[in-house]
Amino acid sequence: GAVVSQHPSRVICKSGTSVKIECRSLDFQATTMFWYRQFPKQSLMLMATSNEGSKATYEQGVEKDKFLINHASLTLSTLTVTSAHPEDSSFYICSAPDRSVYEQYFGPGTRLTVT
Amino acid sequence: GQQLNQSPQSMFIQEGEDVSMNCTSSSIFNTWLWYKQDPGEGPVLLIALYKAGELTSNGRLTAQFGITRKDSFLNISASIPSDVGIYFCAGLYPETSGSRLTFGEGTQLTVNP
Numbered sequence: 001g002a003v004v005s006q007h008p009s010r011v012i013c014k015s016g017t018s019v020k021i022e023c024r025s026l027d028f029q030a031t032t033m034f035w036y037r038q039f040p041k042q043s044l045m046l047m048a049t050s051n052e053g054s055k056a057t058y059e060q061g062v063e064k065d066k067f068l069i070n071h072a073s074l075t076l077s078t079l080t081v082t083s084a085h086p087e088d089s090s091f092y093i094c095s096a097p098d099r100s101v102y103e104q105y106f107g108p109g110t111r112l113t114v115t
Numbered sequence: 116g117q118q119l120n121q122s123p124q125s126m127f128i129q130e131g132e133d134v135s136m137n138c139t140s141s142s143i144f145n146t147w148l149w150y151k152q153d154p155g156e157g158p159v160l161l162i163a164l165y166k167a168g169e170l171t172s173n174g175r176l177t178a179q180f181g182i183t184r185k186d187s188f189l190n191i192s193a194s195i196p197s198d199v200g201i202y203f204c205a206g207l208y209p210e211t212s213g214s215r216l217t218f219g220e221g222t223q224l225t226v227n228p
Contacts, residue, residue: 032214043220093157097214102146102207104216106157
């Protein structure tokens with residue numbers, strides 16, 4: 001199957017700082033990527049849809065000024081958590097659909113801890 | 116957002132036993148996907164189903180796309196300890212939601228050696 005990478009795999013930052021998470025499709029192009037947040041023992045919660053060359057679409061209740069998304073190329077989307085607070089600590093996962101087969105592949109996730 | 120009804124929520128079984136889990140929805144889907152997630156990792160695609168009635172296997176895993184297009188099940192035969200993890204179903208209906216997946220709540224599987 002297709003491969004999606006994420007970087008970093010885990011990050012610890014201080015309150016008030018910003019953190020950037022990268023999501024790359026390694027062997028296919030993705031005009032759309034998705035960003036999820038996952039709390040322990042829960043399902044994935046869609047935060048936003050990242051669209052190459054245009055603005056991201058955010059789900060209801062997700063602050064677009066806090067979670068900045070940039071989809072600069074067909075293989076890279078970035079999520080920046082701005083002015084992070086401890087409540088932003090979570091597991092963030094990206095995914096990208098391989099449109100040729102309608103399958104969606106997930107990155108390995110990024111564990112964010114805000115102290 | 117919308118979620119699929121996935122059951123059971125958790126299962127505790129002995130190694131060698133068979134496992135079955137299912138997902139149901141009030142909406143129809145054109146694609147059903149089954150994922151497994153290990154702790155601290157992203158979900159890994161196990162099986163993709165594209166046609167109503169389709170039955171697909173991947174090793175000891177078998178999944179079916181329900182005839183009504185509103186349900187799917189996943190079976191694991193002869194479970195082994197490495198089957199432990201959370202299994203998620205996901206439905207896709209591109210005509211209305213693009214590539215956005217609708218997820219089930221997950222089935223936590225524990226396999227006792």
